[in-house]
Amino acid sequence: MSTTPPFLDHALWREHLYSGGWRAASATLDVREPATGTTLTRTGAASAADVATAAAAARAAQPAWAATAPRERAELFHRVAALLQQHFDELALYVTRETGAILPKGQHEIREAIAFCRVAAAMPLHAQGQLLPAAPGKLSLARRVPLGTVGVISPFNFPLILTLRVVAPALAVGNAVIVKPDPRTPVSGGLLIAKLFEEAGLPAGVLHVLPGGVEVGEALVDEPAVPMISFTGSAAAGRRIGERAGRLLKKVSLELGGSNALIVLEDADVALAASNIAWGAWLHQGQICMASNRVLVHESLLPAIAEALVAKATHLPVGDGATGQVALGPIIDERQRDRVHAAVTESVKAGAQLLAGGTYEGLFYKPTVLSGVQPGMKVFEDETFGPVVNLVSFKTDDEAVALANAGAGGLAAGVLSASVGRALAVAQRLKAGMVHVNDQTVNDDAVNPFGGPGIAGNGHAHGGPGDWECFTAWQWLTVKDAPTPFPF
The missing domain is CATH 3.40.605.10 (Aldehyde Dehydrogenase; Chain A, domain 1)
Structure with missing residues (x-):
């Protein structure tokens, strides 16, 4: 003790x-x-x-x-x-x-x-500056x-x-x-x-x-x-x-934040993909700015991945996280819970299929799986900030990239594939501040720049190498050996 x-x-x-x-x-x-x-x-x-x-x-x-x-x-x-x-x-x-x-x-x-x-x-x-070129007898510093x-x-x-x-x-x-x-x-x-x-x-x-x-x-x-x-x-x-x-x-x-995209190519391992999707979308009840909001799955894998996610949603326990006995805790308050539920119900009315979840008791919202999600639906366009997997089908890599970039901006993105080269080629086309190959979207460290374009923010990254740029300003300082005369 x-x-x-x-x-x-x-x-x-x-x-x-x-x-x-x-x-x-x-x-x-x-x-x-x-x-x-x-x-x-x-x-x-x-x-x-x-x-x-x-x-x-x-x-x-x-x-x-x-x-x-x-x-x-x-x-x-x-x-x-x-x-x-x-x-x-x-x-x-x-x-x-x-x-x-x-x-x-x-x-x-x-x-x-x-x-x-x-x-x-x-x-x-x-080091907190640079020595700049200058004429003899003069120091020029950027600090x-x-x-x-x-x-x-x-x-x-x-x-x-x-x-x-x-x-x-x-x-x-x-x-x-x-x-x-x-x-x-x-x-x-x-x-x-x-x-x-x-x-x-x-x-x-x-x-x-x-x-x-x-x-x-x-x-x-x-x-x-x-x-x-x-x-x-x-x-x-x-x-x-x-x-x-x-x-x-x-x-x-x-x-x-922003509506982050996780792309699953057709050569990805189904079990690993489902595990990554569940973690990226449901960790901390999806209340993470990097959460995997839009999960873009190749049409050939969609049935198997949907089935695996439904199984996880059905069995993951929800309750008081301080007990150490559950996987998901509560939504932070009633207002946020109602916002999540409204996004789910509105998207179902627009044509999405509710495969699991979509219900709550108090602040405890069940892990939810939506399929058939399309551009224009609430859960596609906006950050849900709740435990909701939004499955979007695609046929080609080009379509996946277009769907991923269809949002107003993304903080994070991920690509899952058995081919690192192919995944990297897709990743390099994504408009997001942080992109991960063979990982889901919820990643951060104390030493990485953090930020993203469009709705993710103002594109200004801080963290790691970005901190000096973010929290200081450049000042130009010059020093002469002695004042020099001017023609005035």
Whole structure:
């Protein structure tokens, strides 16, 4: 039995925000466990005024943080990673409960959070510019400088890693950060991160966490002292944020998912293909921006793959993921469940065949298989964000590519085939930010660029080699031995 004292201290954030330390909020937010309906905790709820206060504090604290010695900044991230590792089981279980996940998903978030911190720890020690050609007696440098304050609006589905993948590199290169986590997951998506960095020794005022709704997000986007916004969420919300931030000439990183395509060529192994499809479409109830939304299957394999998926859908248990006894947990809330169900029923009315699932009890939506899906149907055009396999038939590789690229943009895509060369030829024609040969679409690592075109976002990739580009700006610096005279 572990003797490690608990790390989660709900008294810190009970009716509090993290902004200049833990301080009382004027409103509160009850955090519900999706699987049981019980209240996990009660946090503070921010207001637009809190955003302005946090932005002023962040702007004041950021220069000293940016001037902190690189090794000191690096060591802070190693300490955060150590805290995550030390309290791994406790934190994984809490993330599982708050997000309505199965336990392996909660454990995955903690493992990836550790990886993000370790990658961020290396960033202050990287070369941060280039020596440019110049005339004798003059130095010409292009150097990377922090933007100032980065605003982060993060989602409910993988709240810890989808927040930390922005917070960690943004801090590592010398920015201050203000986080607005989704009000359904304010601890995993923000307040837990605040406690980690506070305990690791991050100076006061550099990081702020303001749980809240749309009005808080709008205030963050509108705040003049926040020159960059990073948003992960729906395409509709992303468009509004992009338009609003664009009028203010802010830098914006939008990661919006999209209707991702997984192509199964006729030489693929049926059992392996069905396994990949089930994982890519049903993991975390399909509430993943990289989920395999449109599954394009060669017509010769469609009956066998449909049969295999129906068998899996029938036998995969659905329930409280924290018990460790189920494969799928609940949808995050009633609104999202109803959105998923409406997409399924609308597509069936339009001609899709419901082969399995399509029903729910409470927030528990059964793994669902639709066949005969065609362009124009709701589940073909839009990201379902639920546990739904949408089977689309094709005859030729060219048709598969055309169907895959028929959407408004894709974050991820995959191709399954016994021939790597053929699969690669198909993959290279796909319009997606991340493409996988002989794998499903749900893939991510702490070191890969993450982003996609069209409805997937603004094409701006961060992560790995993209982080310096995302969270800093180029500055040209020249130095002369002495001033030179000019003809004026």
